[in-house]
Amino acid sequence: MARAESQAVALLRVEVAYSPAPRQVDVVVVELPEGATVLHALRASRLLERHPEIDLSVQRVGVWGRAVGLAEPLRASDRVEVYRGLRVDPKEARRQRYRSHKQERVRR
Structure with a gap:
């Protein structure tokens, strides 16, 4: 019994973010087992369900700004x-x- 408890799966806490429009951000925190991938995080966040316009075959994904x-x-x-x-x-x-700023200054 003690052996099974010591082999418990460690969880990673990960944030998943998408901005559907300027000044709008959908951020979800998910917990995943160690070894999880970007795709696992996207699925767990349900972001793809809430934003059907996301097309992963076209749109890029990244981790902390790195594709x-x-x-x-x-x-x-x-x-x-x-x-x-x-x-x-x-x-x-x-x-x-x-x-546009240059034109505004000329008008004044």
């Missing part, structure tokens, strides 16, 4: 992130903001 595959093993306190596609290239968005 990884779905089979990547997780460690305690990892943060799994699902990235949505950008609507505008960040450099182009910066140019547009600069132009």
